[in-house]
Amino acid sequence: MIVLAIDTAGVDCSVAVYDAAADAVVASACETLGKGHAERLSGMIDEVMRQAALAPADLGLIGVTVGPGSFTGIRVGVAAARGLALALGVPAVGVTTLAVLAETARRSGKTGAIFAAIDAKRGEVYLQPFDDAGRPAADAQAMLLDDARDVIGSAGAEVVGSGAAVLCDASAEPDHFDIEAVARIAARQPKGTGKPAPLYLRGPDAKPQMGFAIERRA
Amino acid sequence: MQPAMNEVKLSRPLTILGLETSCDETAASVVVRHPDGRGEIVADVVLSQLDEHSAYGGVVPEIAARAHVEALDTLIEEALTRSGKSLKDMDAIAATSGPGLIGGLIVGLMTGKAIAYASGKPLYAVNHLEGHALTARLTDGVEFPYLMLLVSGGHTQLVLVKGVGDYERWGTTIDDALGEAFDKTAKLLGLPYPGGPAVEKAAKTGDPKRFAFPRPLVGEARLDFSFSGLKTAVRMAAEEIAPVSEQDIADICASFQHAVARTLKERIGRGLKRFREEFQGVAEPALVVAGGVAANTVLREMLTSLCAENRFRFIAPPHRLCTDNAAMIAWAGLERMAAGFDADGLDVSPRSRWPLDDKAAVMLGSGKRGAKA
Numbered sequence: 396m397i398v399l400a401i402d403t404a405g406v407d408c409s410v411a412v413y414d415a416a417a418d419a420v421v422a423s424a425c426e427t428l429g430k431g432h433a434e435r436l437s438g439m440i441d442e443v444m445r446q447a448a449l450a451p452a453d454l455g456l457i458g459v460t461v462g463p464g465s466f467t468g469i470r471v472g473v474a475a476a477r478g479l480a481l482a483l484g485v486p487a488v489g490v491t492t493l494a495v496l497a498e499t500a501r502r503s504g505k506t507g508a509i510f511a512a513i514d515a516k517r518g519e520v521y522l523q524p525f526d527d528a529g530r531p532a533a534d535a536q537a538m539l540l541d542d543a544r545d546v547i548g549s550a551g552a553e554v555v556g557s558g559a560a561v562l563c564d565a566s567a568e569p570d571h572f573d574i575e576a577v578a579r580i581a582a583r584q585p586k587g588t589g590k591p592a593p594l595y596l597r598g599p600d601a602k603p604q605m606g607f608a609i610e611r612r613a
Numbered sequence: 614m615q616p617a618m619n620e621v622k623l624s625r626p627l628t629i630l631g632l633e634t635s636c637d638e639t640a641a642s643v644v645v646r647h648p649d650g651r652g653e654i655v656a657d658v659v660l661s662q663l664d665e666h667s668a669y670g671g672v673v674p675e676i677a678a679r680a681h682v683e684a685l686d687t688l689i690e691e692a693l694t695r696s697g698k699s700l701k702d703m704d705a706i707a708a709t710s711g712p713g714l715i716g717g718l719i720v721g722l723m724t725g726k727a728i729a730y731a732s733g734k735p736l737y738a739v740n741h742l743e744g745h746a747l748t749a750r751l752t753d754g755v756e757f758p759y760l761m762l763l764v765s766g767g768h769t770q771l772v773l774v775k776g777v778g779d780y781e782r783w784g785t786t787i788d789d790a791l792g793e794a795f796d797k798t799a800k801l802l803g804l805p806y807p808g809g810p811a812v813e814k815a816a817k818t819g820d821p822k823r824f825a826f827p828r829p830l831v832g833e834a835r836l837d838f839s840f841s842g843l844k845t846a847v848r849m850a851a852e853e854i855a856p857v858s859e860q861d862i863a864d865i866c867a868s869f870q871h872a873v874a875r876t877l878k879e880r881i882g883r884g885l886k887r888f889r890e891e892f893q894g895v896a897e898p899a900l901v902v903a904g905g906v907a908a909n910t911v912l913r914e915m916l917t918s919l920c921a922e923n924r925f926r927f928i929a930p931p932h933r934l935c936t937d938n939a940a941m942i943a944w945a946g947l948e949r950m951a952a953g954f955d956a957d958g959l960d961v962s963p964r965s966r967w968p969l970d971d972k973a974a975v976m977l978g979s980g981k982r983g984a985k986a
Contacts, residue, residue: 437726437959478727599675608803
């Protein structure tokens with residue numbers, strides 16, 4: 396099965412064509428854009444597919460990062476993935492950026508339980524624990540730094556991702572999500588689990604507007 | 614994209630899938646253009662996010678964007694199913710790429726790009742305003758040139774429609790859109806969102822002469838609109854008599870609506886006369902109305918009689934096609950295709966601001982990014 400992996404949740408715009416049977420990336424591209432994923436993503440998909448000498452109809456699965464990350468970036472990828480899935484009649488699955496960080500750490504040799512943490516700004520991190528087999532041990536959530544330190548401290552597990560620096564009061568570099576890890580996680584994910592949906596971990600930051608109305612006679 | 618010199622002669626029908634996500638409606642539609650130029654809507658699905666935004670008294674961009682990405686692909690499937698066609702039958706994909714709320718535009722345009730790429734079909738990135746401008750040709754086969762009045766929550770424009778891709782903005786609001794003025798009046802008076810229907814309903818039992826609200830820009834030769842002063846006058850009048858009774862509210866609404874109708878009448882009356890002077894050869898000129906505010910009965914009656922006085926045809930497409938919808942986006946794509954415009958590349962950008970008339974002067978207050986629309 397050929398997997399098309401997409402990541403636009405962070406500063407990178409990444410695409411890979413991955414052959415699940417061979418556990419190998421056939422072609423991939425990554426551009427660190429910061430902004431402008433909506434302009435580049437579709438062209439990059441076309442370029443990577445050409446490099447892999449494959450046609451859209453050869454794809455069997457779309458994998459996309461669903462966050463946590465940039466709200467707009469997440470929607471760029473998720474909208475593209477769902478559009479591709481619809482047009483090709485193949486499933487699309489979502490992969491969390493936290494799972495990608497944990498997978499990448501494990502592939503680089505880290506063993507044992509891991510906390511994946513992403514700098515969420517505003518004095519918070521997006522945090523999720525993974526067990527020694529790489530499975531999520533709890534749901535991902537946005538946490539205040541002190542709360543996160545408490546949780547991590549009591550568990551005593553290693554922290555990976557940009558959140559690690561933030562938790563040590565250091566300035567963090569933006570996360571880069573390994574597109575091969577996205578593809579690999581997508582390929583082993585059970586199918587038929589619904590469409591990829593953004594994982595924002597934060598509300599839309601809107602408050603009902605009150606107090607604008609003029610006083611009414613009782 | 615190149616402006617076409619001649620309309621391409623087409624011997625077969627063209628079919629397009631259209632997507633619209635620029636504000637708070639998620640929509641998908643399949644439209645056919647027959648060789649004789651007639652349009653046919655074969656499927657038209659709209660999901661309004663009204664309930665999600667009503668608590669906030671207006672559209673919240675992030676809430677809108679979240680709702681679009683959850684709903685759009687399902688709506689496309691439904692539109693295709695209803696049309697009895699598949700993506701294979703499409704000649705192109707059309708998606709709104711501006712102007713509008715950027716979060717929603719991104720969802721629609723990315724979905725459109727993905728479908729176009731995967732199905733090997735050309736993509737047309739459509740200007741939302743062009744969708745409104747050309748709707749009357751889909752519903753009534755109106756010939757160029759004609760005048761279009763767009764009155765919605767985001768826009769208030771009088772546009773000369775000369776041809777596909779050929780527009781002159783004759784007037785626009787220098788501050789609030791008319792629908793926005795209705796919404797803000799409703800909010801001030803504690804009426805529900807959206808404000809248009811609520812204000813209209815309250816005005817029915819009100820006295821339109823009780824408050825003499827200003828008629829901004831009336832008497833000026835230019836054809837622009839302004840509604841923020843009217844909004845302030847409404848607030849001051851309400852504050853003066855607060856606490857307000859039900860009758861006060863009705864009177865304020867009626868007086869507000871009356872002021873709006875009188876302003877529009879004068880502004881648009883000037884536009885009709887200008888059209889007469891510039892296009893003396895057009896025997897049966899037409900004023901086409903679009904946008905949600907076009908549903909207002911009082912404004913509609915005023916426009917109907919104004920057009921009759923000036924011997925203009927008054928064309929108001931059905932309400933469903935006046936408010937945001939994907940059929941107009943599909944149709945604009947078809948018109949561009951038929952007129953020989955090139956399709957857009959996969960790198961085309963969503964544009965929160967995209968004036969229909971790119972030569973139009975930037976209005977005061979539009980900021981560094983230029984004209985909104």
